[in-house]
Amino acid sequence: MEPHEIQTDLLIIGSGNAGFSAALSAVESGATSVLLIDKCPQSWAGGNTYFTAGAFRTVHNGLSDLLDIVNNVNEETARIVDIPEYSNQAFLGDMERVTDGRCNKELARVLVEDSLETVKWLKKLGVRFQLSFNRQAYLVEGRWKFWGGLHIKTQDGGKGLVEDYLTVAKKRGIKVQFDTAGKKILINKDTGAVEGLLVEQDGKEQVIKCKVIVMAAGGFEADPKLRELHLGPGWDKARVRGTPHNTGDLLNIAVRDVKAKQVGDWAGCHSVAWDANADPNSGDREISNEFTKSGYPLGLMLNRDGRRFVDEGVDLRNYTYAKFGRAIMQQPDGVAFQVFDSKTIPMLRDEEYREEIVDRITAESLEELAQKCKKVGLSDPQTFTHTISSYNEAVQVDRASNPNMTFDPSIKDGLSTQGLELPKSNWALPLDTPPFLAVKVACGITFTFGGLTVDPETANVISEASNEKIEGLFCVGEMMGGLFYGNYPGGSGLTSGAVFGRRAGRGAATLIGSG
Template identity: 65%
Template sequence: MSPPPPETYDILIVGSGNAGLSAALSAYYSYSPSSPNRILIIDKCPPTWAGGNTFFTAGAYRTTHSGLSGPSPLLPFVNNVSPETAGLVDLDAYTIEQFEDDLMRVTDGRTDRALARVLVGDSYETVKWLREVVGVRFQLSFNRQAYKVDGRWRFWGGLHVKTEDGGRGLVEDELKAVGRCGIGVRFDTAVRRILKDDGTGSVSGVVVERDGEEVVIRARAVVLAAGGFEANPEMRKKYMGPNWDLAHVRGTPHNTGDLLSIAIRDVSAKVTGDWTSCHSVAWDANAPHDSGDREVSNEFTKSGYPLGLMINIGGRRFVDEGMDLRNYTYAKFGRAILEQDDGCAFQVWDNKTIGMLRDEEYREERVERITAGSIEELADKCVEVGLNEKRTFIETIKRYNEAVYAHRKEHPHAKFDPTIKDGLSTQSSRLTLDPPKSNWALSLDEPPFLAVKVACGITFTFGGLAVNPQTAAVVSSRTEKEIPGLFCVGEMMGGLFYGNYPWGSGLMSGAVFGRRAGKAAAEMVSRC
């Protein structure tokens, strides 16, 4: 039997997550092909896993803005703020300088400055495009990024908008837009090779496997948006070191790094970024190990640690839970948990802050809650699920409380405020802790007490391919020039994040560079 004939398109997008869908829609609106089937999206996953890791996100977009009014306001984009509610909202502007500073600070200055400038500079216009052109439903993130203080909603952490129904809603909205545009989408279609024109050096398409057969798809531009290697335990261990094969996969099991390896092999794509680290969070220790659960989605995240303590199975604290606002620490604390014995820890609170924990993450239907009327009883119950050192656990909390009391004695007017770094700490002239708790250090002495067991959940890897920041065109490791016709966006693109990242900048990066890649691909095709 002869092989099936090649299929031909103008632009091929590999990956059905936010970055790939943004690229496809940008290409469509930039190019407006007369025949809508000239843009095609493929993904190796089945339709039931559409959306990649995007589906599992909280849908948060970090963007610059002028607050509720001014030249770049947020209110026109959101659908959950009535005029009455708007009068109760305190939301400061988030400037270009603040976004750049946050990105540089959390990556220890290692982020590629050219990529960072594009990400930050395009962020507001990209959110505007997603809302007005694509039809993405945005909301103010009351449930994740605001506390009610003195009767007013006070937003914090430079992250203020999310999509309705999180990542699930984002994928739904973007796929609806793809359908309206008539852009083709094919699942169960895995790329096996990238093809180049021997004469011009341009990418000319891909070879895919579909239903057990190899099929050639010709395209004048190819956008790679197939995710990192977070769901590949062998690659994680190879690049990130021991025990990373034991991390829980937060999202899709299909992001196994295949396309990264194929691009390096077939077209000598240049690698860049931090291949030794990733986005990793405190994750429910009882969650599935090798993939996320699309029904539960992001609710396995356990991000309430700034309001309490994290204690390892040896009974000791191991991070400064209050070193910074959660948005700037949650993506690196998964690594800290993985480095503990058994790769697990306990998050602990008392009655003062239990009610402040997000219901979607900590309600009884979602997580195994360990409750007790005393610290001793709590320790006994934690022993039943993995705590090895009961006495050390009790002594750690006792010593922590003593340090909190000592700080309050020296600072009697200090006030707890979860929306800022409030300075409530464990450090005083009489007593200090190592590690400290630098902010939000409330004593754990008011029953009932609550603990949950957490592990490391890996979201996405930071290493990827080098691109031209202006177009997201892939750079060759041989020539240091762009590979004609090849683009890379989303988690596959390296150079932005090192060791950590500011919450909400991942989806923003996918949309910003996806939009640029789609436009550049359409312009290239139009010139041909």
């Protein structure tokens, strides 16, 4: 019995930021028959987008460029906000720096040059943006000082972004269908162009005939075997930060069926410090991004053996959090303890560190704190306290040499240590004022960096066999390779999905119109 056939001009695979950007762009560019599918049930709509903090990295000339985009700044507040310009050169420089120069230069150029225009386009469509006071600013001497080149987010984070996309898609007549898993890309044998997708829905196969497919189905981070295969031994034990449905199926299908060319850092991923008590196999749609534990620049991170293993102050958090998850994974048992004292505990983000979200280990002395941590996995309390004492001494040596330097978490303030083999390069306050707080963390994997080769201008997939574009096949979002290597600048993932999703949607509409 032949599979049942349905017809659409454009098929989008994936219900996250990149997929919806492509769908909305295509409709805006004239496409009238657009179907977006996802293998997940409707209750998991949004893919990894749902689990993000909603941050978009974009170039701008300062606050004046952002006021028309955001909805949470009145005239009075605007007068006490300091947002430095974030130029094309700064964004490109950050891409080059954090990827060690390995990012595809043309992909990076498009990402940067289209960033502000794309954010404005999303705003016009109905996506709600805000200045990220809670995540990207500190109140310093009565002024909100933004830092790290990352200044806007969506209202209600990823949850709000997915809600906005679903609302706008419905208004624009985009059909959305869940519980529909792609099984095979269908190609015209004579022309080599895309002509449809074999899918499975409710246990039955059907064929979706179409002129164009945009793949936006994410990476393979939710598959333990693929993580261990590509990322290395031990990665099967990483905690899945987002959707459990990103298991790399469509990546494998594209390589198998159309010889899509692979590219990028297949051994790399975005991974963060994550609550060690979180579900290892799936994100929690209620708690979502709040399992992230990103306050480490305000304290220290020590492994199970009581030793520091990263320079917590080497750079602003936006440029380190996506790689420090890997550093935690490499520690004994893949866990660590973040430690703070009363000077910085009030500065920790409530949504990440409040008692309802995390097991807070508190004590009036470092010795007591070490003994409490021992009950949940610390193997060497004595080394734990010695490490912190040595750190405190190194801070005091630096203060004696630099008495006029002051703590400022909104910049790389230069408050450092002296004499430690592993320094803390900025924000090095002594950890000596009770009460103390420790939080146990593990590695939470967000998305994988390996993906498919695309034309930077159009997001058309490139064939391994011919090194030419595969007609009618586009790839965006976390499936697209070549942009991130080893690390990424915070907020550039959502921007990438929207920038290249928008380009893919325009290209798809043009192809449909010319057919």
